[in-house]
Amino acid sequence: MALLTAPAVFAALLLFWAVLGSTDADVAPLYKDPAQPVEARVTDLLGRMTLAEKIGQMTQIERLVATPDVLRDNFIGSLLSGGGSVPHKGATPQEWQDMVDGFQKACMSTRLGIPMIYGIDAVHGHNNVYGATIFPHNVGLGATREPYLVRRIGNATALEVRATGIQYAFAPCIAVCRDPRWGRCYESYSEDHGIVQSMTELIPGLQGEVPKGFTSGMPYVAGKNKVAACAKHFVGDGGTVNGINENNTIINQEGLMSIHMPAYLNAMKMGVSTVMISYSSWNGKKMHENGDLINGYLKGKLNFKGFVISDWEGIDRITNPAGSDYSYSVKASINAGLDMIMVPNNFQSFISLLTGHVNSGAINMSRIDDAVTRILRVKFTMGLFENPYSDPSMAGYLGNKEHRDLAREAVRKSLVLLKNDGKASDKPLLPLPKKATKILVAGSHADNLGYQCGGWTIEWQGDTGRTTVGTTILDAVKAAVDPSTSVVFAENPDADFVKNGGFSYAIVVVGEHPYTETKGDNLNLTIPEPGLSTVQAVCSGAPCATVLISGRPVVVQPLLAASDALVAAWLPGSEGQGITDALFGDYGFGGKLPRTWFKSVDQLPMNYGDAHYDPLFPLGYGLTTNATKAY
Ligand code: GLC
Numbered sequence: 001m002a003l004l005t006a007p008a009v010f011a012a013l014l015l016f017w018a019v020l021g022s023t024d025a026d027v028a029p030l031y032k033d034p035a036q037p038v039e040a041r042v043t044d045l046l047g048r049m050t051l052a053e054k055i056g057q058m059t060q061i062e063r064l065v066a067t068p069d070v071l072r073d074n075f076i077g078s079l080l081s082g083g084g085s086v087p088h089k090g091a092t093p094q095e096w097q098d099m100v101d102g103f104q105k106a107c108m109s110t111r112l113g114i115p116m117i118y119g120i121d122a123v124h125g126h127n128n129v130y131g132a133t134i135f136p137h138n139v140g141l142g143a144t145r146e147p148y149l150v151r152r153i154g155n156a157t158a159l160e161v162r163a164t165g166i167q168y169a170f171a172p173c174i175a176v177c178r179d180p181r182w183g184r185c186y187e188s189y190s191e192d193h194g195i196v197q198s199m200t201e202l203i204p205g206l207q208g209e210v211p212k213g214f215t216s217g218m219p220y221v222a223g224k225n226k227v228a229a230c231a232k233h234f235v236g237d238g239g240t241v242n243g244i245n246e247n248n249t250i251i252n253q254e255g256l257m258s259i260h261m262p263a264y265l266n267a268m269k270m271g272v273s274t275v276m277i278s279y280s281s282w283n284g285k286k287m288h289e290n291g292d293l294i295n296g297y298l299k300g301k302l303n304f305k306g307f308v309i310s311d312w313e314g315i316d317r318i319t320n321p322a323g324s325d326y327s328y329s330v331k332a333s334i335n336a337g338l339d340m341i342m343v344p345n346n347f348q349s350f351i352s353l354l355t356g357h358v359n360s361g362a363i364n365m366s367r368i369d370d371a372v373t374r375i376l377r378v379k380f381t382m383g384l385f386e387n388p389y390s391d392p393s394m395a396g397y398l399g400n401k402e403h404r405d406l407a408r409e410a411v412r413k414s415l416v417l418l419k420n421d422g423k424a425s426d427k428p429l430l431p432l433p434k435k436a437t438k439i440l441v442a443g444s445h446a447d448n449l450g451y452q453c454g455g456w457t458i459e460w461q462g463d464t465g466r467t468t469v470g471t472t473i474l475d476a477v478k479a480a481v482d483p484s485t486s487v488v489f490a491e492n493p494d495a496d497f498v499k500n501g502g503f504s505y506a507i508v509v510v511g512e513h514p515y516t517e518t519k520g521d522n523l524n525l526t527i528p529e530p531g532l533s534t535v536q537a538v539c540s541g542a543p544c545a546t547v548l549i550s551g552r553p554v555v556v557q558p559l560l561a562a563s564d565a566l567v568a569a570w571l572p573g574s575e576g577q578g579i580t581d582a583l584f585g586d587y588g589f590g591g592k593l594p595r596t597w598f599k600s601v602d603q604l605p606m607n608y609g610d611a612h613y614d615p616l617f618p619l620g621y622g623l624t625t626n627a628t629k630a631y
Contacts, residue, residue, distance in 0.1 A: 031385075032113075038380045042373055048112060051365075054372045055354050057114065058334075060309065062344035063099070068106035074351060075110055077375060078168075078340060079103055080119040081128055082312060083460025083516065090130045093398045096164035097390035104388050115388035117228065117379060119168040119309075123187065124573060125153075125407070126160040126398065127457045131469045133160060133403040133574060134453045138173060138199070139551060140414030140570035142189035142594030143622070147201040149410055154205015156406055158227045159397040165390030167382065168228040170276060172202040174263040175238035177552075179605040180595065182243030183520025186454060186551030186571055190594040191607045192619060193262045200266040203229045210271040217303030220271025221382035224391060228382055231267040233278030233311060235293060236260040243605070245518040246279035246317070256282060264302065273306040273378045277338060279317055286318045288329075294337035307339040307374040315341055326350075331357050339371035399469055404575055411578020416568040417589040417623040418597075419560055423543045429505070429564040430545060430625050431585025435482040436504035441489045442538045443509035444530060445549045447474040452549055454571030455516035462514025470574025473509050473547065480580040492530045498541030506542040507583065508535050510559075511549030511569075525554045525601050536562045547579060553597040556616070568593075588627030592620045 030036050031045035046054075056075025066079050087099045100118050107116040126132035135141075135153050144150075161169055176196050177188035189199040204210070206229040208222025221228050236249035236256055251259070264275070275298060278287045287293070288310060298304045315333040316323040323329070326346075330353045333341065343350045357363040379385065397403070420428040445451040449470045450463040458467040471479075478487050490497065498506065510531040527550065538544050539562040546563035548556070551571055560566055567589070569579055581587045596608055597617035606612075608619035 034386050038377060041380050042376045045112065045114070045376055046369060046372055049372065051355065051358060051368070053110075053112060053114075054368050055351055057372050057375050058340050058354070058368070059347050059351060060119065060340050060342045060344060061347045063103070065345050065347065066103055068102075070347075071103060071106040071116070072110055074347060075114070076107065076116060076347070077114065078117045078119060080342060080344060082344065083121055083456060084128060084458065086128055086130075093129075093163045093395035094392065096129065096166070097392060097395065100165035101389050108388055114376075115379060115384045117168050117384060118166045119170055119230070120161065120166050121171070121456060122157050122161050122169040123171045123173060123456050125157055126164065127453075129160070129164055129398065130458065131399045133399050133407050134457055134468065134470060135407045136410050136414045136573050137186045137454055137551065137571040138189045139186045139594060140572060141199060141410065142195050143416050143570065143591040144410065144413040145195070145592055146413060147198040149413065150199050151201040151205040152406055153410060154202040156403040158206045159225060159394065160399070160403065161227050162225060162391065163394045163396070163398040166227070167384065168230070168274075169206055170230045170232060171206065172200065172229065173232050174200060174267065175233065176260050176263070177238035177243075177595070178259070178607055179240075179243035180525065180552035180598070181521060181523055181601070181604060182238065182240065183245050183515055183517055183522070184237070185243065188238050191596060192594070193259050195594055196263045197266045200231075200263055200270060203231070203267055203270040203272050207271060207273065214271060216269045217305050218271060219273035219306035219378045219381050221273055221378075223383055224387045225394075226382075228273040228378060230274040230276050230309065231264060231272045232276035233280070234264065234275050234287065234298065234308075235278060236282050236287070237278040237280050240280050242523070243521065245521050248281045248284060250283055264298070268302050268304060273382070274309050275304060275306065276309050276311055277314055279311050279314055288314045288318050288338065289332035289336045291336040299337055305374065306378055307371070308337055309340040310338050310342050312342050312344055327353050327357075330354050331362050334363050334367060334371070339374050407573055408575040408578040408581065411572040411575050412581045412587050414570055414572065414591050415579065415582050415589055416591040416593055416621070417565070417625065418556070418568055418617060418621070419563060419566040420623050420625065421564050423564045428625070429543055430583060430589070431627070432505060432507075432545065432583055434480060434485065434584050436485050438486040438488060438501070438503055439477075439481065440493070440498065440501060440503040440506040440538065440542060441474050441477050441487060441509075442491065442493055442506060443534050443547075444491060445473070445511050445547075446491070446507070446509040447472045447489060449574065450514060451511065452571070452576060453514070453573050454551055455514045455520065457514070461516045461519060464514070468574060471576040473507070473576040473579055476576040476580040477507060479577065480584050492534050493537060495537040495540045498538050501541065503542040506538045506544045507547065508538045508544055509547040509549060510534055512551060512554065515551070520551065523601065525552070527554055532558050532562070535559055539563055545583060553595055555601070556597065582625075585625065585627050588625045589622065590624055592622040593617055595619060597621070
C-alpha cells in the first residue's frame with residue numbers, strides 16, 4: 001500500500017473541505033445550466049415555483065401598466081407594446097433597448113430570476129418603431145407568390161425587432177380572408193389557403209430554420225438574432241359572417257379544416273413558438289373558450305408544444321358585454337387550454353381570480369403546470385435565460401439600406417397591373433418614359449407616407465403624412481425621371497388645370513385611408529373622396545396611370561374607365577421606389593391577384609372555386625410588361 005505523502009494528505013483535506021464547505025447556495029440549480037436539456041431545465045424550475053410565480057408567468061401586461069414593483073411583486077412573465085405604444089414618439093433603438101432592459105432587470109431580480117418575454121406587433125416590419133423598414137402588408141406579399149421573399153422579410157424583421165431589444169413578434173397572421181369587407185383582410189396573404197400556407201415561410205425567417213430531425217409542434221428559435229413568432233388568430237378569423245371583425249365563422253368542420261386550418265399545420269412543422277387565439281367564434285362558440293380546438297386539436301392532434309396566448313382582452317370578450325363575468329372568462333379560457341393571457345391592463349383582477357380558481361379546484365394545478373411548462377419551454381429554447389438583455393450592437397439593423405432594398409423589391413413584386421391601354425394610340429401607356437418635357441403627379445396618396453403604409457404603422461390605426469422614414473411615390477418619381485423632366489405635383493387638380501398644363505402624362509395615386517381591425521370593416525368598399533374625382537379630372541386632360549392604394553379589392557370600375565393604366569399597389573409601405581421601378585420599366589409587372597376582384601359588393605363573399613364565380617378579375621389575374629431588367 002503506497003504511504004500517504006504529506007502533499008497527498010493536504011490535497012485530500014482540501015478536496016474534503018471544498019465538498020463539505022460548499023452549500024446548495026453555491027451549486028447553481030439545474031435550470032440555470034444551459035448544458036442541461038431544455039425539458040430537464042423546465043422540470044427543475046417548475047418544481048421550484050410557487051403558485052404565485054406560476055401565475056405570474058401566465059400574465060402578459062402592457063408596458064404602460066408595468067413598473068419595477070408591479071413586475072417583481074407579481075412575478076410577471078411577459079410584457080407587450082400594443083399598437084402605437086412606444087417609449088416616446090420617435091424613440092431611438094437605444095431608447096427602446098433601455099426601456100425593455102429596465103423591465104427585464106426587475107423581472108430578473110425575482111427569487112428565481114425568470115426573464116420576461118416582450119411581444120409587439122411587428123406585422124409588416126417593425127411597424128411601431130420610428131425609422132423601421134415598413135414592408136408591404138400581407139395582401140401585397142400574397143401577390144408576389146414568392147415564399148422565399150417572405151422568409152427574407154422575416155429575417156430582416158427579426159433583426160429590426162432585436163435592434164430594439166424585443167424578442168417576440170405577434171406575426172404571421174395566417175388568416176384566410178374570405179370576405180374583403182373584413183377590416184383585417186390586408187393582414188391575410190390570400191383567400192386561397194394554399195397561398196397562405198406557402199407564406200408561413202415568414203416563421204423560419206423570424207425564428208430560424210428548424211434543424212434536421214425536428215419534432216413538429218415543438219417551439220424553435222435559433223438564438224439572439226431571431227425572435228419568437230406567433231401564428232394568429234386561431235382559428236377561422238378570416239371567415240366571419242360578412243367579414244364582420246371578431247364575429248361568427250359559420251362553416252362545417254370540413255370547411256374549417258380545409259380552408260382555415262391548413263396553415264397551422266405548416267406552422268407546426270416550422271416550429272412556431274406561440275399561437276394566438278382569435279376573438280371570433282366558430283359556429284357560435286367563442287374561440288377563447290373552445291377547448292375542443294385548443295386542447296383537443298391544436299395541443300392534441302397537432303402536438304403543439306409552444307404556448308397559446310390570448311388576444312388583447314380576448315378572454316373578456318368571451319362574455320357579452322365584454323368583461324361582464326371576468327371570473328367565468330378566466331376559468332373558461334384557462335381550462336380551454338390558453339397558457340398566457342394578454343390581459344393587458346387589469347392584471348390584479350386576473351391574477352386574483354385565477355389564483356382563486358386554482359385554490360377552489362375549478363382549475364387543476366396540472367393545467368397551470370402545463371401552461372407554465374410551455375412558457376418556460378419557449379424561454380429556455382430561445383436562450384432567454386442566457387441572453388435576457390438587449391444587444392446594443394444590433395441597434396444599427398433598424399431601417400438599414402439592405403432591408404429597405406428588400407422592401408423595395410417586395411413592393412414592385414407585389415404590384416398587380418389591371419389595365420394598360422394607350423389613350424392616344426394602341427401602344428400601352430406603361431412603361432412610362434423617364435424623359436419627358438413635363439409630367440403631373442397627383443392624388444391624395446401621392447405624397448403621403450402614412451397612407452401608403454396603411455394601418456399598424458407608428459400608430460395602431462396608422463397615420464397620415466410623414467409618419468416615419470421612407471420614400472413617398474412623389475419622392476420616387478422625382479428620383480426616377482430624367483433630370484430634364486419637369487415634375488409638377490398637384491394633390492387634387494381640376495380638369496382645366498390638367499387640360500391646359502401641357503403634361504406628357506400623369507401619375508395619379510388614390511385609395512383607402514389607413515384603418516386597423518374593426519375600423520376597417522366596410523360594406524360598400526368604395527374609396528373616399530377626393531379619389532375618383534381626382535382620377536377623372538387628371539385623366540380627362542392627359543394620358544394617365546392610376547396607382548390604387550388599398551388593403552383589398554374595392555369598387556374599381558369607374559377608376560378603370562377613366563384611367564389608361566391602373567395598378568393595384570395594395571399597402572406598399574415605406575419604399576415607394578418599388579412602384580416607380582415598375583412604372584418606368586426598370587422591372588416588369590408580374591404580380592398576381594391574391595384575391596378575387598368582385599364586380600359588385602352584392603356578390604360577396606365570392607371566392608375562387610365557388611359554384612357561382614363571376615369576378616371582374618379572377619384570383620391570379622395580372623398583366624405583365626416588358627422590362628429592361630429581369631422580374
Ligand atoms: C390586437 C390584435 C392582435 C394583436 C394584439 C396585440 O387586438 O387582434 O392581432 O397582436 O391585439 O396588439
